[in-house]
Amino acid sequence: MRIGIDLGGTSVKAALCADDGAILIKQSVPTKTGDPDGLRADMKQLALALCTSGGVQPDEVESIGIGVPGSYDKPSCTLRFGTNLGMNDVCFAETFQPEFGCTVQLDNDANCAALGEATAGAGKNVKNMLMVTLGTGVGGGIIIDGKLYTGCNSLAGELGHIVIRQGGEPCGCGRRGCLEAYSSAAALVKFAHRALDAGRESSLRKNGPDLNAKHICDAVDAGDALACELFETYCDDLACGLSSFINIFQPECIVLGGGLAGYGEKLLAPLRRRIEKETFRGDTNTELVLASLGNDAGLVGAAML
Numbered sequence: 001m002r003i004g005i006d007l008g009g010t011s012v013k014a015a016l017c018a019d020d021g022a023i024l025i026k027q028s029v030p031t032k033t034g035d036p037d038g039l040r041a042d043m044k045q046l047a048l049a050l051c052t053s054g055g056v057q058p059d060e061v062e063s064i065g066i067g068v069p070g071s072y073d074k075p076s077c078t079l080r081f082g083t084n085l086g087m088n089d090v091c092f093a094e095t096f097q098p099e100f101g102c103t104v105q106l107d108n109d110a111n112c113a114a115l116g117e118a119t120a121g122a123g124k125n126v127k128n129m130l131m132v133t134l135g136t137g138v139g140g141g142i143i144i145d146g147k148l149y150t151g152c153n154s155l156a157g158e159l160g161h162i163v164i165r166q167g168g169e170p171c172g173c174g175r176r177g178c179l180e181a182y183s184s185a186a187a188l189v190k191f192a193h194r195a196l197d198a199g200r201e202s203s204l205r206k207n208g209p210d211l212n213a214k215h216i217c218d219a220v221d222a223g224d225a226l227a228c229e230l231f232e233t234y235c236d237d238l239a240c241g242l243s244s245f246i247n248i249f250q251p252e253c254i255v256l257g258g259g260l261a262g263y264g265e266k267l268l269a270p271l272r273r274r275i276e277k278e279t280f281r282g283d284t285n286t287e288l289v290l291a292s293l294g295n296d297a298g299l300v301g302a303a304m305l
Contacts, residue, residue, distance in 0.1 A: 004303030114141020
């Protein structure tokens with residue numbers, strides 16, 4: 001048995017998982033932001049509650065994994081900078097003692113999502129894959145030979161920060177022209193507001209400041225000219241980044257997750273057409289597929305660390 005914990009700014013989710021990644025029981029509590037001791041106590045109680053509900057003794061749990069936002073130090077199991085959590089330098093190595101004697105692993109939440117999809121989701125039975133999440137930002141994770149690849153300092157996998165336009169749009173990371181600055185949901189909405197502020201006519205105007213990526217996708221379906229133009233440019237930019245990933249890694253598949261992936265085949269089809277023209281092709285070519293585990297991917301991946 002394994003336990004996976006997904007530490008978010010709103011809630012702490014935990015799951016008891018079988019060795020194949022199947023979730024047996026899930027529970028969650030609100031996150032005590034700015035309270036490291038309270039947070040650690042809640043995480044321990046969640047782990048114990050999962051064992052009680054599952055009829056499992058704590059000493060039967062072989063590993064506990066935690067997916068965290070922000071930067072971290074893997075060897076010491078420490079969250080270095082958790083801006084959205086209101087806390088820094090929080091060590092989780094001894095959080096579950098003395099009841100649990102197993103090791104505790106820590107990794108980035110996007111890496112955990114990739115490992116979850118590789119273990120029990122859309123990338124199951126695939127040895128080499130990437131996951132790209134299209135949400136407020138663009139996250140990612142790299143699976144090579146069935147294992148999570150994080151590089152010499154555990155920071156590999158920041159796929160959203162490949163530069164696709166030198167000197168382009170500013171990115172939250174401090175660089176310019178990153179894929180995230182063009183292919184996140186926030187970027188798509190920003191470009192829509194920019195066009196509306198410039199006087200472009202569109203049904204999107206009715207959404208006002210509440211405009212979001214789903215509104216834009218719905219407007220594409222309705223044939224709105226500005227929405228269609230924005231979406232075409234969005235696909236150009238995203239395909240540029242994905243094509244570079246394919247040319248570098250040649251994975252069996254790229255799993256797309258996050259809010260914009262909810263547009264489904266309407267997103268995948270134009271991306272495939274563009275990627276086919278921009279990638280090195282062989283007898284076996286990279287497939288684009290949709291993530292299948294939803295919000296559970298990070299839980300499964302954390303359990304499998």
